Amino acid sequence: MDHQGLKWLQMAVLVVLLVLLLTKPGFSQTNDRDNNTNVFIIMYCGEKLYFGQNAVMSLPNLNKNHNLTFNELRTELLSKRVLYARAQALSAGDDSVFAAAQCRNYLSVDQCVSCFDTAVAQLVTNCSWGTSAYISYDNCFVRYEDSVDFYNNPYVMEYGNGWPRLSCGKQSASQPTIFNQVVDGFLSDVRHATPKTSNFYVASTRNITSENATVYVTAQCAESVNKAICQNCMNRAYDGLNDCLPNTEGRFFDMGCFARYSTTPFFNANQTIDITNVLKGHSSKVSVIIATVVGVILFILIVLSWFLYRSWKKSKRTEQDMEVVREQITPKGHRQDIKHEPIRTRKCDSLVVHPITSFS
Ligand SMILES: *[C@@H]1O[C@H](CO)[C@@H](O)[C@H](O)[C@H]1NC(C)=O
Ligand SMILES: *[C@@H]1O[C@H](CO)[C@@H](O)[C@H](O)[C@H]1NC(C)=O
Ligand SMILES: *[C@@H]1O[C@H](CO)[C@@H](O)[C@H](O)[C@H]1NC(C)=O
Ligand SMILES: *[C@@H]1O[C@H](CO)[C@@H](O)[C@H](O)[C@H]1NC(C)=O
Ligand SMILES: *[C@@H]1O[C@H](CO)[C@@H](O)[C@H](O)[C@H]1NC(C)=O
Numbered sequence: 383m384d385h386q387g388l389k390w391l392q393m394a395v396l397v398v399l400l401v402l403l404l405t406k407p408g409f410s411q412t413n414d415r416d417n418n419t420n421v422f423i424i425m426y427c428g429e430k431l432y433f434g435q436n437a438v439m440s441l442p443n444l445n446k447n448h449n450l451t452f453n454e455l456r457t458e459l460l461s462k463r464v465l466y467a468r469a470q471a472l473s474a475g476d477d478s479v480f481a482a483a484q485c486r487n488y489l490s491v492d493q494c495v496s497c498f499d500t501a502v503a504q505l506v507t508n509c510s511w512g513t514s515a516y517i518s519y520d521n522c523f524v525r526y527e528d529s530v531d532f533y534n535n536p537y538v539m540e541y542g543n544g545w546p547r548l549s550c551g552k553q554s555a556s557q558p559t560i561f562n563q564v565v566d567g568f569l570s571d572v573r574h575a576t577p578k579t580s581n582f583y584v585a586s587t588r589n590i591t592s593e594n595a596t597v598y599v600t601a602q603c604a605e606s607v608n609k610a611i612c613q614n615c616m617n618r619a620y621d622g623l624n625d626c627l628p629n630t631e632g633r634f635f636d637m638g639c640f641a642r643y644s645t646t647p648f649f650n651a652n653q654t655i656d657i658t659n660v661l662k663g664h665s666s667k668v669s670v671i672i673a674t675v676v677g678v679i680l681f682i683l684i685v686l687s688w689f690l691y692r693s694w695k696k697s698k699r700t701e702q703d704m705e706v707v708r709e710q711i712t713p714k715g716h717r718q719d720i721k722h723e724p725i726r727t728r729k730c731d732s733l734v735v736h737p738i739t740s741f742s
């Protein structure tokens with residue numbers, strides 16, 4: 383590859399990198415608006431019963447597995463700097479533990495782990511016999527079961543039932559009519575937008591000018607549920623939170639999702655997600671895919687045109703060379719015959735050489 387070719391290639395690679403860089407979704411930032419208030423929402427502790435008796439095979443073994451999974455979840459969150467983790471501890475008996483922890487996406491990993499620790503402390507003290515347990519706070523959600531089923535379907539509970547939980551604030555908005563109207567429309571948008579995002583998560587704000595207030599809303603579906611489960615849960619969240627109006631805050635929890643609104647900031651203005659774009663159907667995932675495809679096609683086109691240009695130049699040169707060679711090697715008397723050789727129609731270098739050698 384010559385100097386010019388290298389330059390072309392460098393340019394092409396740069397263009398593709400630029401396209402990819404520009405479309406890379408933003409990283410979550412730390413959030414300092416919230417006073418790190420982390421309101422407790424609900425805890426459930428389900429025991430495995432057999433004729434009314436606890437049927438755990440070995441309590442020490444169960445607690446050991448609780449501890450193992452909690453420790454692994456914590457390590458996972460911290461070492462991978464993530465806001466969602468899974469862990470499991472398998473037993474020969476029936477005391478296996480499958481666990482998951484999920485934090486709201488506007489938190490830092492440290493805020494996440496802090497909420498996780500609070501949650502686990504409650505589970506350890508109040509649910510040592512638990513074979514199905516969950517606990518939810520504003521900032522995080524921790525759950526374990528003795529089977530994997532809940533990972534994909536959060537409504538599968540091995541022991542007991544999970545119920546939705548609604549918790550409303552105590553303060554009413556000063557202008558309820560306009561407040562209800564704006565927040566209802568906002569919550570409705572969030573309900574439709576959340577299942578359309580790539581990570582089933584939304585954080586958004588809307589101003590109520592007459593109240594001189596901004597409403598903050600977040601919604602998050604359980605990790606790895608499907609779109610339908612997320613949508614159903616968000617519909618319940620919308621119905622639930624509507625019952626909180628015109629209170630200035632509300633929280634909804636269900637096994638499949640979490641949603642919260644408040645006029646008190648609990649994430650930063652620069653951590654919001656543009657839901658108008660999501661509602662139009664341009665989820666960030668889709669735009670990243672489109673941008674990547676466009677980038678790759680562009681790259682291929684550039685490389686292709688470079689190769690075409692090169693081979694065109696080369697074949698032109700070969701044909702010119704050929705004329706010269708022909709003039710030199712052809713005996714005068716055979717000139718006519720050579721003219722009938724299909725030299726000019728052959729583009730490929732190796733083939734062009736062939737008639738000449740066969741002739742001589
Ligand atoms: C945050 O905490 C400070 C002091 O602890 C308090 O004055 C302020 O009102 C709190 N802000 C919110 C939004 O709760
Ligand atoms: C689990 O950990 C807690 C403290 O985190 C400890 O008190 C308890 O003894 C441990 N249980 C087992 C079975 O290791
Ligand atoms: C857990 O138990 C402690 C002590 O009995 C109690 O104070 C606390 O409220 C319980 N936590 C939950 C979430 O029920
Ligand atoms: C909402 O109000 C805040 C503060 O008053 C302002 O900074 C922000 O630009 C407003 N947002 C919209 C979408 O109007
Ligand atoms: C709106 O609220 C901001 C701060 O919360 C205040 O500075 C401003 O004066 C208020 N505007 C009106 C019209 O009340």
Ligand SMILES: *[C@@H]1O[C@H](CO)[C@@H](O)[C@H](O)[C@H]1NC(C)=O
Binds near residue numbers: 650651652
């Ligand atoms: C987001 O806003 C917070 C507080 O306003 C600020 O500390 C932080 O640097 C901002 N992050 C970015 C990426 O702008």
